[in-house]
Amino acid sequence: xxxxxxxxxxxxxxxxxxxxxxxxxxxxxxxxxxxxxxxxxxxxxxxxxxxxxxxxxxxxxxxxxxxxxxxxxxxxxxxxxxxxxxxxxxxxxxxxxxxxxxxxxxxxxxxxxxxxxxxxxxxxxxxxxxxxxxxxxxxxxxxxxxxxxxxxxxxxxxxxxxxxxxxxxxxxxxxxxxxxxxxxxxxxxxxxxxxxxxxxxxxxxxxxxxxxxxxxxxxxxxxxxxxxxxxxxxxxxxxxxxxxxxxxxxxxxxxxxxxxxxxxxxxxxxxxxxxxxxxxxxxxxxxxxxxxxxxxxxxxxxxxxxxxxxxxxxxxxxxxxxxxxxxxxxxxxxxxxxxxxxxxxxxxxxxxxxxxxxxxxxxxxxxxxxxxxxxxxxxxxxxxxxxx
Amino acid sequence: xxxxxxxxxxxxxxxxxxxxxxxxxxxxxxxxxxxxxxxxxxxxxxxxxxxxxxxxxxxxxxxxxxxxxxxxxxxxxxxxxxxxxxxxxxxxxxxxxxxxxxxxxxxxxxxxxxxxxxxxxxxxxxxxx
Numbered sequence: 001x002x003x004x005x006x007x008x009x010x011x012x013x014x015x016x017x018x019x020x021x022x023x024x025x026x027x028x029x030x031x032x033x034x035x036x037x038x039x040x041x042x043x044x045x046x047x048x049x050x051x052x053x054x055x056x057x058x059x060x061x062x063x064x065x066x067x068x069x070x071x072x073x074x075x076x077x078x079x080x081x082x083x084x085x086x087x088x089x090x091x092x093x094x095x096x097x098x099x100x101x102x103x104x105x106x107x108x109x110x111x112x113x114x115x116x117x118x119x120x121x122x123x124x125x126x127x128x129x130x131x132x133x134x135x136x137x138x139x140x141x142x143x144x145x146x147x148x149x150x151x152x153x154x155x156x157x158x159x160x161x162x163x164x165x166x167x168x169x170x171x172x173x174x175x176x177x178x179x180x181x182x183x184x185x186x187x188x189x190x191x192x193x194x195x196x197x198x199x200x201x202x203x204x205x206x207x208x209x210x211x212x213x214x215x216x217x218x219x220x221x222x223x224x225x226x227x228x229x230x231x232x233x234x235x236x237x238x239x240x241x242x243x244x245x246x247x248x249x250x251x252x253x254x255x256x257x258x259x260x261x262x263x264x265x266x267x268x269x270x271x272x273x274x275x276x277x278x279x280x281x282x283x284x285x286x287x288x289x290x291x292x293x294x295x296x297x298x299x300x301x302x303x304x305x306x307x308x309x310x311x312x313x314x315x316x317x318x319x320x321x322x323x324x325x326x327x328x329x330x331x332x333x334x335x336x337x338x339x340x341x342x343x344x345x346x347x348x349x350x351x352x353x354x355x356x357x358x359x360x361x362x363x364x365x366x367x368x369x370x371x372x373x374x375x376x377x378x379x380x381x382x383x384x385x386x387x388x
Numbered sequence: 389x390x391x392x393x394x395x396x397x398x399x400x401x402x403x404x405x406x407x408x409x410x411x412x413x414x415x416x417x418x419x420x421x422x423x424x425x426x427x428x429x430x431x432x433x434x435x436x437x438x439x440x441x442x443x444x445x446x447x448x449x450x451x452x453x454x455x456x457x458x459x460x461x462x463x464x465x466x467x468x469x470x471x472x473x474x475x476x477x478x479x480x481x482x483x484x485x486x487x488x489x490x491x492x493x494x495x496x497x498x499x500x501x502x503x504x505x506x507x508x509x510x511x512x513x514x515x516x517x
Contacts, residue, residue: 302449303449304427304428304449304450304451304454306451306452307403307450307451307452307455310395310400310403310452311403311404314404323427323451332427343424343427344424344427347424347427379409380406380409380447380448380449380455381447381448381449382420382429382430382431382447382448382449383424383429383449
């Protein structure tokens with residue numbers, strides 16, 4: 001059976017063009033960009049070209065707004081901790097939507113333990129940030145408000161421009177985690193007036209081990225990784241040249257191909273949704289239209305997500321779930337609880353995220369496998385018989 | 389494929405080909421453990437003759453290990469004297485499956501409990517006769 005990988009939101013392979021572009025920096029003699037000899041300068045030049053490509057990817061004012069990090073978790077931490085610690089005098093509150101990634105929520109909880117007030121902004125049943133609540137929660141005391149551009153588990157795209165206006169009217173700085181949206185939604189930090197924005201290399205078919213934090217000109221951060229002072233003093237440590245150079249190329253390709261890939265993804269996504277929702281008691285999670293083009297997420301009553309994942313793996317189809325049983329903490333996904341699902345409903349979730357390898361030819365096989373899996377697990381389920 | 393989650397081959401076998409699935413009409417004993425909030429529910433049905441388990445069926449809502457442990461415990465208990473079946477522990481079930489991932493030992497290993505409940509139900513009914 002040919003593999004059908006539908007878990008691109010969890011891990012994305014490096015694009016062969018990206019690998020070809022940057023493999024030199026793995027295989028050959030690479031200088032340290034801080035060194036003044038020719039090899040050092042060459043590495044520095046490659047890194048600066050990558051920075052320019054990423055600035056272009058998000059329409060940043062200039063390339064010096066782009067800070068390279070070791071990944072999106074680090075970018076989120078630098079944004080939240082770095083901004084809060086540097087600007088403490090301006091306020092003592094931090095806020096985030098209830099569906100933010102754990103690498104946004106946990107740094108905020110850490111700040112909470114250290115004297116900051118931490119407020120969660122609720123979302124509605126489709127995952128859209130409640131703007132009225134945001135207006136109530138965010139005040140001039142709110143140093144940083146973090147709202148993701150799009151959610152990785154339910155695919156909902158947030159109205160970032162509107163959110164940005166509200167945050168800047170009521171509070172101080174806006175951080176946007178654009179990891180899930182990167183490559184699928186046109187990003188424009190100037191148009192949307194974003195102060196800090198996180199990107200991940202691996203989510204863009206770039207190498208693992210690189211991320212970016214965009215820092216709007218004029219915004220001051222404190223380093224959370226003191227050392228040799230690389231990256232304008234904000235991220236010390238010798239640069240991972242291979243990954244950083246690859247990330248720029250990955251961003252360039254993602255930008256170039258987005259217009260062509262989006263309708264292709266949407267077609268596959270919509271046929272998957274149509275076919276899977278024919279199953280009784282199956283529901284789409286997230287927003288039906290304000291949704292990432294490559295993202296289809298569901299929940300099925302009476303069954304559990306880890307069983308769905310394992311069973312589909314036997315069909316050589318790889319998916320994700322927000323079920324408690326598959327998580328490290330044995331808690332169901334906080335995103336699914338935030339959109340109002342009960343624990344038992346959140347257990348039966350399944351997330352499909354498309355990528356460059358997927359084709360519309362795979363759709364019928366996936367729908368059959370999902371339908372058979374749900375039926376088989378329901379035959380085993382003591383909850384199901386009561387509904388018959 | 390799925391082995392990398394940390395499940396043994398035996399667990400995967402019992403998950404994909406669960407034994408003794410279903411219900412027994414008018415069972416001699418019935419047991420139920422778990423709740424939908426925590427994510428696992430197991431129902432166990434037994435038929436008993438001369439204090440021996442002659443038939444056993446289960447239904448389970450839960451993860452891979454919840455289903456596999458349910459299936460395994462039915463195989464282990466079948467044909468046993470009820471007193472012997474009551475001695476089957478969670479750890480016995482896990483061992484028969486060549487082990488479970490540590491985080492699953494507790495939450496998804498309720499099958500022995502469901503069996504014990506079914507046997508106690510049988511013994512209670514017998515007393516009341």
